Amino acid sequence: MDYVLLTEQFLNGFQLGIILFLMAAGLTLVFGIMDLVNLAHGSMFMIGAFVGGTITLVTGSFIVGVVLMIPAMLIIGIIVEMTTLRTLYPRDHLDHVLATFGLILFFNEATRLVWGPEGLVVPLPDFLDGTVALGAITYPVYRIVIIAVGLLVALGLYILVSRTRIGMLIRAGASNRTMAGALGVNIPLLFSIVFGIGAVLAGLAGLIITPITAAQIGMGEDVLILAFVVIVIGGIGSIRGAFIASIVTGVIDTMGRSFLDVFLLLFLPENAAESAGPALSSMMIYILMAAILFFRPQGLFPPKGAG
C-alpha cells in the first residue's frame, strides 16, 4: 500500500467532511430547532458560491469575497425565512419537502438567469496557491486552509451553542419551543437568526469549495443529499453528531473511491474488482447509513431531550 497516497486521500476525505459539516450544521440546527425539512439548503450553498465568487471577481480579493459573503448570506437567508419558510412551520413535513423543492427550482433558474448557464470560475489567490510539505507528502495549502476554517467554525459553533446567551436561547427553543416562547423568548426572531446562520454556513461551504470545483448551477444538491446522510447518521439536531458523522462520511467516501478496487483485488479476480470497485464505492456511505440505522434508528448521537 502506498502510504503517501493513503495520507493524501485521508486528508482529502477530511476536507470533504469539513464541507459536509458546514452544510449539515445548518441543516441539523434548522431541523432540530424549527422542525423544518429544508431542501433549499443546497441552494444557499450555491448562492453563497455565486455571490461570494462575484464579489471576489469584482474586488479581486478572495478574502473580501468571503467576508462580504457573510452578511449577504445572512440577509438572503433571513429574507427566505421571512417570506416563505415562516409560513411552513405549522405545516407537516410533506409540505416542507414540496415547498422547498419549489424553492430549489426557483433558485436554480434565477441563478441561470443572472449568471448564465456556464457557471463561474473563481481563481485561487496566489498566496493560497501552493503546496506545503507534511512529512513525506506535499499537500495543497488551500485544502489545509479549508480544513482549518472548518475546524474553527466547528469550534465557534460549539462555543456559540453551549456558552453564549443566544446559544442558550437556541437550545431552549429546540427542547421546548412553546415554553421558551412563554418565558419571553422572541421565537420568530430566533428562528430568523438561526436560519440566517445556517445560510451563512452553507454559503461559506459553497464559496470555499469554488476555487477547486467552480460555481455551477445545482452544485448544492449532491452535497445536500450527502448532508442528509450525515445528519441521519449523526442524529438529527445534534451538532456534535453532525461533526463526527461528516468526517466519517467524508473519509469513507473519498478513501472508498480511491482504494476499494485495490482492496477488492485481494479476493476478487481483476476484471470483477475493476467493475465492482467504482459501483460499490459510490454506494458505500449509503450502506453505512443503512447499517447504522438498522441498529440505531435515531442515529449515533441523538440530541438530549429530543423526541
Place this chain on the structure above:
Amino acid sequence: MEHLRSPANILTLIVVGLCAVVPFLAPALGEPFYVIVFARIMIWAIAAVSLNLIMGYGGMISFGHAVYLGIGGYTIGILAFHGITSAWIQWPAAIGACALISLIFGAISLRTKGVYFIMITLALAQMIFFLSVSAERYGSDDGLNILSRSDFGVSFFDLNDKLTMYYTIFAVLLASVFISWKLVHSRFGVVMRAAKSNDTRVQAVGVSTYRYRLIAFVIAGVMCGIAGLLQANFERFVSPDMMNWPRSGELIFMVVLGGMSTLFGPVTGAFVFLMLSEILSTWTIHWHIIFGPFLVLVVLFARGGIHGLLTRRSDKGVGP
C-alpha cells in the same frame, strides 16, 4: 364515488376520456405529437398512483419513489442489451427486481419515522442512481438505448404497434387505479389508513403495522416498476435521470397537486403537472422560475389539491 356527478368525478371522466380517445383525436386535429405526450402522462400517472398508495393512504412520504421507475426500466434495458427481449422473461424480471429492492429498502427505512423516513428513502434511491451513473457498461450518464421493445412472441400483441403500446399503457393505468381502489377498501387498506392516523392504537389492537406498511411499500414499488418498464419500452431508452431525486420530488408533487388520498387525484395531478410544464416550456426556457413559486403557492394555499378544492366546493352546494 358517492356523488357521481361531483365536479371531481366529472374532471376524472374528462381526463380519462381524453386519454382514451387521444390516439384518434390528436391526429384528426393535426397534433399527432399529443399522442406521445399523453402516453408519457399516463406512465407518470401510474407511478403517481403507486406513490399515493403509500403516501396518501399510508402516510409514508417516500422521497425516493422514482428509483423504481429506474429499476423497472433498467431491468428491461440491461436484459435487452444482453439480447434477451422476450417479455415473458423481461417483465417478470423487472417486477421481481422491484419487489426485491423495495422489500430491502422498505425493511430498512420503515424502521424509522417522519423526517428520517423521508431522508432515508431519498438516500437509498440516490444510491441506486449513483450505481447507474457508475455503470459504464450500460452507458453511465448517457443512458442506454433499447434496440427492440419487449417481445410477447405473438402476432396480435406487438408493442411496436403504436396503438397497442398506447392502449397497453392505458390499460395498466386503469388497472393500477382499480387495484388501489380494491386495496384501500379491503381489510388491508383499513389497517393501513388506521395506522396512518394512529399507529400506537393499531398496534395495541394487536396488528403489526410494520408488516402492513412493508407489504404496501412493496406493492407500490412493484406498481411503479411496471410504470418504469412501460417507460423503457415506450421511449426505448433508459438513463439515470429517470430516477434522479428531482423525479421523486415531481412524483410527490403530482400526487399532492391532484389530491392526496383520492383515487384519481394522482392521475389528474400528473395530467396537470405535465401539461403545464409542456405549455410553460414552450413560452420560455426559464419556465422553472414560474413553476417553482407555483409549487410553493400550491403547497401554501391549495391543501387537498385539485380534487380537494373541487370536493369542498361541491360539498358546500350539495350539503354534507
